[in-house]
Amino acid sequence: MAARPLRLRLAVAFLPLLLAAASASAAAARGGFNVSFDSAALAFSDLTLLGDSFLRNGSVGLTRDTAVPSSSAGSVLCSRAVAFGSGGGSAASFAARFSFVIAEQNAGSTGGDGIAFFISPDRATLGATGGYLGLFNSSSSAAKTNASIVAVEFDTMLNDEFGDPSDNHVGLDLGSPVSVNAVDLAAFGVVLNSGNLTTAWIDYHGADHLLQVSLSYSAAKPAKPVLSVPVDLSPYLRDAMYVGFSASTEGSTQQHTIKEWTFQTFGFPSATNSSSFSNTTGNASAPTVPGEAAAGGAASRKKRFGLALGILGPVALAVSFVFFAWVSIRKLIELTSRKDAGFLPELVKGPRKFSYKELSAATRGFHASRVIGKGAFGTVYKAAMPGTATASAVSYAVKRSTQAHQSRNEFVAELSVIACLRHKNLVQLEGWCDDKGELLLVYEYMPNGSLDKALYGEPCTLSWPERYTVASGIASVLSYLHQECEQRVIHRDIKTSNILLDGNLSPRLGDFGLARLMDHNKSPVSTLTAGTMGYLAPEYLQSGKATEQTDVFSYGVVVLEVCCGRRPIDKDDGGGKNVNLVDWVWRLHGEDRLIDAADPRLAGGFDRDEMLRLLLVGLSCANPNCDERPAMRRVVQILNREAEPVPVPRKKPLLVFSSSASIKLQEIAFACGDDVRGGLPAAATSPRSEGGDIER
Structure with missing residues (x-):
């Protein structure tokens, strides 16, 4: 007897227990099975992890989660085979829905590839890194020894040898990394490696021989698919196939994560070979003797009635639960919308x-x-x-x-x-x-981009007068934010990448995503520490209290960057040990060689008095002791030559912490580690951000 459709649901996400129970009852009644995983307890027996894949916090990571560029490949499959049909006849239709994230752990790295959803006859499927998506082998791609693999690739790397249309495309692969059909996602507004949660729908209609792929950043399925391919998959889909995902990188820190996954087959073809699945799916039926059928009619009706109650009871319970949850969520959304609607117009x-x-x-x-x-x-x-x-x-x-x-x-x-x-x-x-x-x-x-790109580009495009103008302009705007606004504005993220240059190379401060408003007559309160390592004041790391002085410290670091052409944490001349910019400049000041800190790319093309004045301003603002830092209004006066620079001791002052400090000195030192990510110490990184931004 032919097997009924096998329905597989894998969800690496939280599902209410009532829904899971109801779905399981319904699945048992129709002869399929329904497997649910919640984020607290994943059953390893239901997933096969290969290569570098791993489970974490209710999600499946497919490639290494590392800030160091590497080549990696991994895959995850459902451990149970799925019946699609006999190899010679038509194939079952199927539908897959899953959400994934492709994130660049280090914005400066290259060589990431992408994710592939695949159906394979082998549950030990693991291929090469790079353009082979962890699915195909580099030595066998031409010969197509993996000819039975069906895959939909979500590729973030342009491989000319495979005929890829771009470094942001979706393609259908049949036994080879060379797509039989692929489409550039430029026209659909989807960037696969944006780090956003992306949902994909893959639908194959066996009767129509049509495969469609849809993509969206939201949970709503778009009306128009990104890829529509007329194709007959029956030569590739067999009785026993395994469904899963694979991904790969090549000299990259790109990380691939599957957040949730549902899959089902339907429209199952009639095939004699499918009977081999009757035992595993629970669809086997024993022959019925005519005499017994008449005698057992009443018992059969009672059994059916009991079965109906067993199914409808949990289903009704689940529907009620969903209804009340839906009503509650709608009320919450409406309340939030009313708040926002009333709040935003005022702004x-x-x-x-x-x-x-x-x-x-x-x-x-x-x-x-x-x-x-x-x-x-x-x-x-x-x-x-x-x-x-x-x-x-x-x-x-x-x-x-x-x-x-x-x-x-x-x-x-x-x-x-x-x-x-x-x-x-x-x-x-x-x-x-x-x-x-x-x-x-x-x-x-801003046509001239950010200060860091102008300062560290090759060649550097900023002359000394333009650099001095940048320092003066940012001092002026910080004085405005700290002392001239109705409420104090603490920016909390002063750095060269947040300073933009207009058409005249005048500086403009931007990115107020971390800014906080504070009344002038109130003391600061502890908040989540946020910002970028190398620019954060020591007392801010200790207490979490952002003040004008924490902005002043960050400004001092930026001023030293402008003068020296060096990043806050950089390699020494030998390219080995990390060097903290503030420490390096202070050491030269102690040796009476402060002018040696000037950017060598200026080739002496600067005013010596202005350079020394600006370097001393940078050191005074980056003083470890916040009480010794000048206010931004005083800095403006110094740069306008209306006041003399604040005296700067030859030796860098020692850090002073209260006895109630909750974190150790070595934990907040700017250059304590040797492992560097994007020019920053390993301790500066966090899962939340890019380029060393932190929030704790």
Whole structure:
């Protein structure tokens, strides 16, 4: 007797116990099975992990989670085989839905590849790293010895030898890494390695010989698929196949994670060979004797009635639970919406509200080619708004926040702070958008990019007068934020990558995602420590209290970078040991060689008195003892030659901590480790962010 459709559901996420019980009862009744994994207890017997794959916090990681570039490959499969049909006949239809994240652990690394959803006759499937997606072998791809593998690849690397259309594409692979059909995702506004949670739907209709793939950043399935391929999979799908995922990297820190996964087969073909699955699926039926059928009619009806109650009871319970949960969630969403609706208009009397359609069109669907920056809270795109008959197009910078709740908090915080600020050295907020689940801030476009790119690019594009102007401009805007606003604004993330340069190379301070408002007459309170290692004041790391003086310390580090052309934590001349910029400059000051700290790329093209003045300002602001740092108003006076520099001791002062310090000195030292990620100590990194941003 032919086997019924085998229904497999794997969800590496939390599912309510009532729903799981109801689904299990229903699955038992129809002869299939339903396996659920909650985030607290995963059953290893139901998953086969191969290569570098691992389980963590209710998710499956496929490649190594490391900040050091490496080559890695891993796969995860359901341990039980799935029946798709006989090799010679038609194949069963199937549908897969899963969510994944492809994240760059180190923004400077290259060589990441992608994820593949696959169906294989072998549950020991593990291939080569790099372009082979951990699925195919490099020595056998041409010969197609893996000819029975069906895979849908979500590829983030351009491999010319495989005919890839771009480094951001989806393709169908049949027994080879060379896709039989592939599509560039540029037109669909999806960037696979953006770090966003992405949901994919793969549907194969056996009767129509059609495979479709859809992608979205939300849980709603798009009306239009990104890939639609007319293909007959019956030559590849056999009686016993294994379903899973694989991923690979090559000299990269790209990390691939599967968050949830559901899969089912349906429209099962009639095939004589399928009877071999009757025992495993519980669909075997014993022959019925006609005489017994009449005698057992009443018993059969009672059995069916009991079975119906056993199924409908848990189902009714589950439906009730879902209904009440849905009502509660809707009320919560409406309440939140009312709060936001009442809050945001007060903030945005100046900036306008853009529509999502406008911003999507202006960024070409948030195409990867329009990316001009990435940060801990989102990606920044260049937007070109169409001009009028009398004016040319206007360029903006659109900051697209990720979908996490924390990012929404940062979005509201940034909007609430910067919407009411006006200063010539601030990046001007032009508008905002909160449509279609997207969080978007629209800023004026800065054509010369960020200070760090100008300062550390080859060649350096900043002359000494331009550098001095940058230091003066940022001092002026910080004095405004600290002392001239109705409420003090503590930026908490002063660094060269958050300082932008306009068309005249004048500095503009941006990225207020971590900023905090504080009344002038109130003391600071402890908060989550946030910012970037190398720029964080010692007392801030100790107490978590952000003040004007913690911003002053970060400004001092930026000033030293501007003078020296060196990063806050850099390698020594031998390229081995980490060197802290503040310590290095202070040592030269103690040896009466402070002028030697000047950036050698300036080739002496600077005013000696200005250089010494600016270096002394940087050291005084980066003093380990916060009480010894000057206020930003005093710094402005010094740079305008209205006051003399603050005296700086020849020897760097010792760090002073209270006896109640909750963290050890070696834990907050800027250059205590030898393992470096993106030029920062290993201790500076955290899962939350890129480039050394931390929050604890």
